[in-house]
Amino acid sequence: MTAVAAQHAKIQKLGAEILAISVDTVFAHKTWHEQELSKMVKGGIPYPMLSDPGGKLGTTYEVYNPEAGLHNRGQFIIDPDGIIQAIEVLNAPVGRNVEELLRQIEAFQCVRESKGTEAIPAGWIPGKKTLKPGPDLVCKVCTVWESD
Numbered sequence: 001m002t003a004v005a006a007q008h009a010k011i012q013k014l015g016a017e018i019l020a021i022s023v024d025t026v027f028a029h030k031t032w033h034e035q036e037l038s039k040m041v042k043g044g045i046p047y048p049m050l051s052d053p054g055g056k057l058g059t060t061y062e063v064y065n066p067e068a069g070l071h072n073r074g075q076f077i078i079d080p081d082g083i084i085q086a087i088e089v090l091n092a093p094v095g096r097n098v099e100e101l102l103r104q105i106e107a108f109q110c111v112r113e114s115k116g117t118e119a120i121p122a123g124w125i126p127g128k129k130t131l132k133p134g135p136d137l138v139c140k141v142c143t144v145w146e147s148d
Helices: 002-006 008-013 026-040 053-060 098-113 141-146
Strands: 020-022 049-051 073-078 084-090
Touching: 002 008, 002 026, 002 098, 008 098, 026 049, 073 098, 084 098
Parallel strands: 020 049
Antiparallel strands: 073 084
16 A cells, blocks of 8 residues: 555556555554554555445455455556456455556556557557557567567
């Protein structure tokens, strides 16, 4: 959460927003924020921390673990039309990569802005070449990709 908080300005500059959701109560969030998170990130967590007691929302997004009574770490990129474009779910011992989150947001925005005329190759970095899907690309991806 603190890694995301440290990049929150970049995320907002991309027109995206972050929501943190857990089964913890708002009181637990407040205590956690005051006792730990605000000491790890100057100014604390700048995005909402929402409470999902009982895991109803977590169940909907398939991240709620009823045996443990908590959510697995889920990250969802949802476009302006409310359509989930990407899902990443990690078990608790492994943290997320915020730079990859930023890259994915920019990649989905690139595809959306192109109205689907652009495809984003693996390992793409914003500003680098994209692919133009179509018959001319069939069996030529390696040639186009190598020339970048």
